[in-house]
Amino acid sequence: MAFWIHLAAAKHPERIAIEGPERSLTYDELSSTAIAAAGALQRLGAGSGERVALALAAPEEFVIALHGCMLAGATAVPIDLRLTDSERSARLAGASVTVSEPLRGAPPARPAAYGGDPLTTVMHTSGTTAAPKPVVLVHGNWLASALGSAVALGLDPAERWLCPMPLTHVGGLSIPIRSAIYATTAVVHGRFDTEAVLSELMDSTRRITTVSLVPTMLARLLDAGLKNPPTLRWALLGGGAIPEPLLERAHAAGVPVAPSYGMTEACSQIATFGWPLPGVEIRTSGGEPGEVIVRGPMVSVGAVADDGWLHTGDLGRFDDRSRLHIVGRISDTIVTGGENVAPAEVEAVLLEHPAVADVAVHGRADREWGDAVVATVVLRDGMRVATDALREHCAARLASFKVPKEFRFKQRLPRTQSGKLLRRELS
Numbered sequence: 168m169a170f171w172i173h174l175a176a177a178k179h180p181e182r183i184a185i186e187g188p189e190r191s192l193t194y195d196e197l198s199s200t201a202i203a204a205a206g207a208l209q210r211l212g213a214g215s216g217e218r219v220a221l222a223l224a225a226p227e228e229f230v231i232a233l234h235g236c237m238l239a240g241a242t243a244v245p246i247d248l249r250l251t252d253s254e255r256s257a258r259l260a261g262a263s264v265t266v267s268e269p270l271r272g273a274p275p276a277r278p279a280a281y282g283g284d285p286l287t288t289v290m291h292t293s294g295t296t297a298a299p300k301p302v303v304l305v306h307g308n309w310l311a312s313a314l315g316s317a318v319a320l321g322l323d324p325a326e327r328w329l330c331p332m333p334l335t336h337v338g339g340l341s342i343p344i345r346s347a348i349y350a351t352t353a354v355v356h357g358r359f360d361t362e363a364v365l366s367e368l369m370d371s372t373r374r375i376t377t378v379s380l381v382p383t384m385l386a387r388l389l390d391a392g393l394k395n396p397p398t399l400r401w402a403l404l405g406g407g408a409i410p411e412p413l414l415e416r417a418h419a420a421g422v423p424v425a426p427s428y429g430m431t432e433a434c435s436q437i438a439t440f441g442w443p444l445p446g447v448e449i450r451t452s453g454g455e456p457g458e459v460i461v462r463g464p465m466v467s468v469g470a471v472a473d474d475g476w477l478h479t480g481d482l483g484r485f486d487d488r489s490r491l492h493i494v495g496r497i498s499d500t501i502v503t504g505g506e507n508v509a510p511a512e513v514e515a516v517l518l519e520h521p522a523v524a525d526v527a528v529h530g531r532a533d534r535e536w537g538d539a540v541v542a543t544v545v546l547r548d549g550m551r552v553a554t555d556a557l558r559e560h561c562a563a564r565l566a567s568f569k570v571p572k573e574f575r576f577k578q579r580l581p582r583t584q585s586g587k588l589l590r591r592e593l594s
Contacts, residue, residue, distance in 0.1 A: 172198045172234050175350035185343060186327075186354045187227035194350065197234065204235025205279070207272035213264040215240030215279050218289060220262040222246040222255075226357035228269045229334050230343045233288075235270055240279030242286040242303075245335040249584060258291055258301075290337050292431045302337075302431045302467050311464035312434035313345040315444030319436070320377070320401050320425060326351035329367055329378040331359040333584050338379055338406060341435040359586065361387045371397040381406035381586035382413055383525065385424070389413075390524075395421035403427050405436070407587055408493060408511035410518045428493055432470035432477055437461055441490025449491055450476075451483055456494045456509075459483040482509065499590060501530040501538045506568045508540055510590070513571065516564045517542060522552040527580050528571065529593045542571040543593050545579060 172194060175184065180195035192200065213219045219241045223229040229245075236243040244262050246255060259265065284305040291299040328346055330353055332339035339357075346353035354375065356363060365388055367373050380388070380402055402417070405427035417424045429436040436444055443449045446464050451457035460476040470477050482494040495509035502508075510528035517526045525545035530538035546552065554574040561570045581589040 170234075170238060171344075171347040172201055175347055179350050182350065183352045184347065185227055185230050186352060187225065187230075188356065189225055190227055192227065192231075197231065200231045201234035201238055202274045203272050204231050204270035205238035206275040207270040208235055208239040208241055208264065208266075209275050209277070210272065211264045213239060213241045216286075217241045217264065218244050218262040220244045220246050220259050220265040222248060222265055222267045223269070224248060225269070226330075226334060226355040229357075230353075230355065232266050232270050233334075233340075233343070234347070237285075237287060237306075238279065239275060240285065242289055244289045245291075245340060247333060247335040247584060254299075258299075288340070290340070290431050291335075303469050304434055304467055308434050308465045308467060309341075309344050310348060311446060312341065312436060312444075313348040315446060315463075315465065316341075316345060316436050316439075317349065318445050319439040319442075320403070322349060322351075323376050323400060324351070325374070326376050327374050328353055329364070329375045330355045330357070331364045331384065332379060332381075332586075333357060336584065337431040337435045338381075338429070342379060358584075359384055361391050364388060365391050365393055368393060368396040368399055374398050376400045377403060379403045379405075382409055383582065383586045385417060385422075386413055386524070389416050389420055389422070393420060393422060399423060401425040403436075403439070405429050408495060408514070410515040412515065412519045428481075428491060430479060432467045432479075433461060433463070434465045436465075437463075438491050441486070441488075441492065443491070449483075451485070452478070455484040456482045457484075458497060459491070459493070499529075501528075501540055503530070503533075503536045503538045503540055504568055505537075506566075508569050513540065513542065513561065513565065513569055516561055517544065517557065519564075520552070520557060520560050522546050522550040523557075524548075525580055527588055527590055527593055529590055531573065533572075536572070539572045540569065541573045541575065541593075543575045543577055543580065545577055 176194040176198035181193050183191050184194045184197040185192045219236050221232050233243050284307045287306050288304045290302045328342050330342040334340050343353040367375050403425050409426050428438045448462050450460050452460050459479045459481045462476050466477050495511040499510050513528040514526050517523050524547045527543045531541045533539035581592040
């Protein structure tokens with residue numbers, strides 16, 4: 168089979184493939200170092216079909232090892248170095264080799280054997296509503312995702328896609344993989360730092376054309392002064408419910424946002440601007456809003472139910488232009504006094520208040536109501552607000568049963584490394 172980095176190296180050997188914190192590699196360099204990494208893996212006993220845990224801090228070395236796994240016929244299992252020992256052990260299950268140092272060596276002594284559509288990665292879900300689960304993604308899943316994304320966003324031959332997310336998260340890992348398929352450049356930070364990302368986006372000499380963000384990242388960048396980034400085509404925004412006030416702020420600041428919906432089981436992107444990527448079918452089950460169900464070539468076979476669909480656990484509806492709108496998670500729905508409340512709807516209203524920087528809405532067991540609606544609020548620096556003022560703000564915009572019965576205040580909300588809210592830690 169044709170490998171993405173070999174094809175990219177043949178077409179654009181001198182083009183930068185990976186630009187990381189420590190060094191940059193051209194496609195010619197990435198191709199040769201990945202071949203050496205594949206040889207090192209084979210000598211470690213990681214051949215075709217074996218799982219290899221990648222526990223590397225440097226993004227550049229992580230990407231080399233990732234492509235080395237592909238060339239060796241092994242399956243990469245990204246490991247978040249921030250995990251506890253018990254969490255890491257769960258992800259290491261089934262891995263024959265753990266790579267924690269840069270892979271160096273000679274080319275493979277024997278070519279890798281492939282059958283069918285080779286397994287590329289085992290990713291783990293974010294674990295925002297339950298324990299993280301493994302998701303097996305094959306070569307064809309990643310390829311379909313990359314091609315669909317290119318159609319949805321367009322593709323600049325001089326694309327420089329900034330990745331400020333961890334490569335252990337599907338939204339982060341998709342960037343160097345897509346860039347290899349496109350033969351374009353991935354600028355990989357490996358972690359989010361507001362000032363570093365702001366500097367990249369506002370410096371025209373850096374020529375960043377696309378960046379992947381979650382809503383909290385975009386909010387922090389806007390707070391820090393992001394305005395009219397000179398070379399940015401799209402800020403691909405996903406990883407959770409996207410508040411309308413945030414989109415309005417971004418539009419006013421001249422930031423071109425491409426709202427996206429996706430999940431680990433589908434290689435990140437499923438729909439952009441509300442419309443499914445090419446080849447993807449999306450429906451809602453059980454009415455509108457109903458559970459979003461998905462099928463298409465980027466969906467992991469192991470995540471598909473007996474009816475042939477991926478049942479996402481998300482609540483969604485379609486507007487009059489057939490665009491998908493995510494309302495929230497089924498598991499997050501609060502049942503109060505017999506009425507259903509979607510936390511995302513209440514959060515969007517509270518984020519319209521000028522004193523609110525961040526918010527999470529969740530349920531609390533209550534004898535009278537079954538569940539009481541609770542809002543945990545993070546205030547903007549130097550601002551104060553009375554709970555009665557927040558309650559009145561909500562009452563003017565929401566049905567009475569949706570208005571939080573309790574407000575709590577915190578310095579920050581619990582989030583994953585990629586910025587997703589850990590709502591279960593607040594209830």
